[in-house]
Amino acid sequence: SPTSPGNRFSGILLDSAEVLPSTNPATAGQLVSKAGLERSMTKNKRRLMRGDEEQQRPYKRATRPRALSELSEQVVSRLRRSVVFLASFDGDTKLRECTGICIETSCSDSEATILTSRRLVPPTWPASLTIKVRLPNDQIVTGWIEDPGIYVDFFIVNIKEVSRVDATSLDRDIQFEPHTKAAAVCRCFSSGFLTVTSGLNLASPTSETIVSTCWIHKAGIGGPLVDFDGNFVGMNSSRTKMEKTAYVRRKQILRFLVFHGMVSVKEGVDDATQARINSEMKAIRPSLDATSIARLSESRKGALSEQVLARLSKSVAALASFHGDTKLRECTGICIESSCPGVTSFLTSINLIPLTWRASKITKNLKIKVRLLNDETVTGWIADPEIYVDFFIVNVAGVNATHVSLDRDMQFEPYRKVAAVCRNFNSGLLMDTSGVDLASPSALPDQTMFSTCQIDK
Structure with missing residues (x-):
């Protein structure tokens, strides 16, 4: 239609849709339909509404109830009793928050040790620092870190009054196959809810990249990465831009704890292992008796x-x-x-x-x-x-x-x-x-081997 002198543009009616010039500078000169513009505005409105909901409920995206339902009731029950949430404070000001898990150590029976991320405490380490731990029963207790200077990737936080917290053992030498399903576990400090995200463990025994595809919220850093049987794989240490989560392996954490005397090294072998050794040695060398x-x-x-x-x-x-x-x-x-x-x-x-x-x-x-x-x-x-x-x-x-x-x-x-x-x-x-040499013929190639040779440190 002809353009009147006072108008900068004219509307063109085409297939019952009014067409307007684009308001996006990147697409200047292009035309968009009025109906398309209305659809775009409706989508933006919905996106903004979702953003407001997520600000009110910051852990919703990390919850993924379907992932929680993928784990068995027994595994979820064990995780509920061992996974805690921690926050660091400077006076009344909250500084950082992380997830943690109670682990077995050689501490006294009246205390418990929580494994969590080094990110729990800012590098400046304020003089009035306090650490609060939210337990599975929603009780909030105060924790402390002994010798913080020895840590690099994680902290061990000690707490008292721990009768309702179960400790996870790190000395189970389980071999995890690469690209198997895993779950990252997080607990919310304000609500106490346990959330789980599932994914794949991308680390192989020879891999230098130790990551999983389990997406976690920032507060999930420090929480455990477990397989679908609930076995501890490692501690989630950071998020990446590619929606992957880096983690610290169980073996690395255990080696650190053993060196610093936080866990006691089991001397010798248990009765079941000794019985297997005797049986296999007898099969290999039939002439040997128990004394030999x-x-x-x-x-x-x-x-x-x-x-x-x-x-x-x-x-x-x-x-x-x-x-x-x-x-x-x-x-x-x-x-x-x-x-x-x-x-x-x-x-x-x-x-x-x-x-x-x-x-x-x-x-x-x-x-x-x-x-x-x-x-x-x-x-x-x-x-x-x-x-x-x-x-x-x-x-x-x-x-x-x-x-x-x-x-x-x-x-x-x-x-x-x-x-x-x-x-x-x-x-x-x-x-x-x-x-x-106690290495069994059935031992896996990457399994830790032992001998009875006693050596000095």
Whole structure:
């Protein structure tokens, strides 16, 4: 239709829909229908209404009742009795809030320990900090953190008056298959409601990326990640932009607790395990009686011949970590083949360096000394320390040592006699203790193995 001089635009009637120019600058010059504009405004109105509801109920998106119903009643009941909510306060001002789970430790019967995220407390750590814990029975108690400086990824919060809280054990060495269903558990501080989100555990035994697809609210950080049988997989540590949740593995948490004496290490084996060992040893070596089995399992010092010790002495070294002139840890290591020219590599334990040391701190401030056969002490380094989980590779330059090959695919008979070898860092002496390899023929490749050889720290 013709445009009148006083109008900037004209309406065009086309298929009974009035068409208007777009009000979006990005689509200037384009035309939209009036009906389409009304539909868009209606959608925006609904979106705003949903936003208001979510602000009033901030945990609704994380609730997902369908995920809670996927778990059995027994699993949900156990989680209700062990999952708590924590909040940090500066006076009456709430600072942070996280989920936590009560775990078994060596604390007294009148106390309980709560595993939660390091994010519970701001880095500034106010002088008037208090920690409140909401228990499953809606009781709110005060908690505290002993030696907060030793923690990196999580905190252990201690509380009293804990008769109605069940503790979860972390020493069940369960192997979790990758890409299996898992659930992230959260408890709301204000309401006390337990919420669960389900997803997949994306971490494999060899994976460096430890995440799941369980979406969690910010307050769910610190809560447990469990499988659908309720077994503890790890602690949810942070959210990612890709709607994945990073978590700290159970094994890493347990290793930290053992080192700091928060859990007691079980000595020996239980009756059921010993009965299985005896049965399998008898099947492998029918001539052995119970007395012979007990004698084989006994750990003894000085069992290796002088010839074997002479060969090992050329490969076994003592290592120690230092911060300035202060010795932190010491371990034994063995020289292994290296593909780097001019570099000698030693395989040693992850315990050579305190768990509280971050990778950047290791490369900048830590010094590693290696004591060799001839009592020479050289300085070593660890390349890419963040890639290791159970062991370290320490490199030294300009050293001649006899390396041990790891690519000889030998089949070891189970329950055979073995020896553990160590070298003392201060004296340089080489020592050995004998025992029996307890690895079962049915053990999984990534399962933790044991022997009866007793060693010093």
